[in-house]
Amino acid sequence: MARPHVEITQAVATVNIVTPDPVQETCIVGPAYHINDYPDDKTVGVHQYGNTGGFGDSKFVVAAAFSHAIEVIPYSTFDFDSGKHVVDITSVHKPKVFMEDPYAVIKEAAEADWVISTANGATNVFTSDSADIGATLQDSAGVNSGTNKDTAIVASLMPQVLHDADAAFLTLPAGLVVGDKVDFSPVGGIGGGDDKTYVIRAIIDDNHLHLTDDAGGSLNDMEGVIDPAAHHYRITNNAGNVNKIVVDADRGKRIRHTPVELVVHKVVTSSGAAVFHSVSNTLVQTGAHDDSGARVRFERKLTPPNGDTGFEIAAGQIDGTDADSIDTALDLTISGYKIARAKAYVEYRAIINNLADYMTFASEPATGFADIGRVDSRNPLAMGVAISLANSGGSKVSAFAVATDDTAGYTAVRAKLNSHGTVYCVVPMSNDLSNVIVPMKNDAEALALPGKSKYRLILGSAKELPTIKYVGPSLGGETDTGTFDAANLTDDDATFITDGVVSGDSIVITADTGLTDAGDAVVFPATYFVDSVVSENTVTVKDAGGAAAGAFAASSETATYTIQRSIATSAALQATELLATIKSAASPRLVMTYPATCTARGFTDQPGYYLSAALGGLIAGQQPHRPKNNTGVAGITQIFDSNLHFDYDQIDSLGDGGYAVFTQDSLSGLPYIVHQVTTGVITYGLAAQEFSEISVVNNFDYVSNFFKGRMTPYVGLWNVIPEAFGSLRTSLNSAILDLKGRSATRIGSPLISGTINSIAQSATDAGTVEIDISVTIPKVLNTLKVKLISS
Secondary structure (H helix, E strand, O other), rough: OOOOOOOOOOOOOOOOOOOOOOOEEEEEEEEOOEEOOOOOOOHHHHHEEEEEOOOOOOOOOOOOOOOOOEEEEEHHHHHOOOOEEEOOOOOOOOOOOEEEEEEEEEEEEEEEEEEEEEOOOOOOOEEOOOOOOOOOOOOOOOOOOOOOOOOEEEOOOOOEEEEOOOOHHHHHOOOOOOEEEEEEEEOOOOOOOEEEEEEEEEEOEEEOOEEEEOOOOHHHOOOOOOOOOEEEEEOOOOOOOOEEEEEEEEEEEOOOOOOOOEEEEEEOOOOOOEEOOOOOHHHHHHEEEEEEEEEEEEEOOOOOOOOOOOEEEEEEHEEEEOOOOOEEEEOOOOOOOEEEEEEEEEEEEEEOOOOOOEEEOOOOOOOOHHHHHHHHOOOHHHHHHHHHOOOOOOOOOEEEEOOOOOOOHHHHHHHHHHHHOOOOEEEEEEOOOHHHHHHHHHHHHHHOOOOOOOEEEEEEEEOOOOOOOEEOOOOOOOOOEEEEEEEEEEEEEOHHHHHHHOOOOEEEEEEOOOOOEEOOOOOOOEEEEEEEEOOOOEEEEEEOOOOEEEEEEEEEEEEEEEEEEEEEOOOHHHHHHHHHHHHHHHHEEEEEEOEEEEOOOOOOEEEHHHHHHHHHHHHOOOOOOOOOOOOOOEEEEOOOOOOOOOHHHHHHHHHOEEEEEEEEEOOOOOEEEEEOOOOOHHHHHOOOOHEEEEHHHHHHHHHHHHHHHHHHHOOOOOOOOOHHHHHHHHHHHHHHHHOOOEOOOOEOOOOOOEEEEEEEEEEOOOOEEEEEEEEEOOOOOOOOOOOOOOO
């Protein structure tokens, strides 16, 4: 038995559970692209177009009539990874090919025209009895030997090189030397009576020996003979009495030496033509044999205009439809000349399709984002993240990459995005309202229902400023099929008068259905004009010149059409059209920024979704209840078609109709939002700020998440017991005091007041506790009314 003692048990009458603050993170959703630019990225690789100068390089061989086959340039040469990159071959950013140091074919000559000679007291002289290379050739001024010297590519016709792929000429134990003899046996074995004997002129490498003639004239006998077959051979000393290597197998081939590139130093045309080269014995040393026939091609190095680094190859001369490579055209030309050789570079962008589902970024690295690519107008995800970070005040920004930049790509990430716990603002890098923005808005509304209580804001962006309004065949502009007969358009389903169709509206025929005008087929899209409105179902038609069409086939042909009206010069009508675009998308969960075009990070004519990314950065970095009005955004230097296009009242009408409109006081000033509305203002008006003001919606969501966080630790872990009610009340009161105490200058605290009205077990579900709290959150001071009384 224990000795007498006192026991103390510690207990807390009510448990107060404190949890981390809710995170309201901005997430940029869009395509990430790997970009390879020219000339900025030329160091990553180069493709040698045309000849490379190696043995057996068919592209280097000179022919009487030059023709360059289609050449395949692999993307892998230029930092392309087929496992994670898909080259964009359909947009305006399709691959391009650039060429540096291109050599144009200026003149070609047949084999019979040229002979290599060392006569006339000079070495390396090519003579010709028929080719006048001093005359104007193609569009050149003849072959140049002056300041800008052309190049002669000379290929000896003699097979003066012994090639054995399995040899090791440099490391033979007996040691080969210049002057050793080669017995070559085209037929039968060595010593079979048909041997040809040559002398080694040079040991080129382990597999190639340069041969010259022996006294027997064996080499001269081989001129012009093409014999690609392998044969037996042996190599002896010069005396022929010591074998150094005996190859009693078909291994040795006689091939022509690599063609030689020479600079043209002199052109003589008085008797035929002669080209002199100044470097002594170049031809003979590298494979030419005196009096050997030769093929010659004259080339000129082209210089890019305007100080450019290289030439861009015309789109019609390349085929970039293959996933892994780009093909050049047959006989590719620059400035009208066929190109024999050049350094080729490929510029492309490729979508990155192996990125993690969710990535976070705390800042923009000086060297660019390693995962999502460089910040560039062609790379929406990196641009969006960078602009959002520039406005986030150090808060992190996350990203979801889509695998394809289309509806399917955005649809594929929605489920994973919806399941994420910390994402609050979603900014799609798309202005597709119907297929991208509205589906995300619908997801956000579903997530906000009590069963999920997960709150989101979708920051969408407007499309480009409208320049046409659809006024028929029914209001809204959907196409229909009408009957064209003589000068009339008749459509039994139309309501032309009700829709407000008037004379001068455009009739755009959108599908070719066999309609003819004056006997000629109408090629769609074709535009005619309304001459007069006869009835709800009939209008008369005139052509672009103002004359009545009257020549449509009298057999009543049908065609698909719309009726449009130009509003390009009417800001008022454009504003009305913009408002009609988003009216059906109204929701407190959707913000639509305007304008649709801006200059972002120095790139002009960029989509308006970068303004949405900037707003997302503000929301991520500021207190949730801080209004976003009149706050300049970083990364955007100019906006278009805003307050310099619409007047004061029209800007206000856009805001009242659901757009968060950015304006700019001057080109040196920062763009800012005039009124931070959600599209919920369309339904609820400005008075219900919990649905129409971004900061109030944001704050209401924040306060809701704050209370949810304080209550979550009770669910599934506590039973419905008296102690639970006390602990819940204590935690809620603590949360109210916490929120009320977070006051900041000008904006106060997220919660002005909070009162717990009741905490009770549900009458219908014993496992449910129902809590009723009255809260007051701060509203935005939008209007000050001051009455001045003069006495």
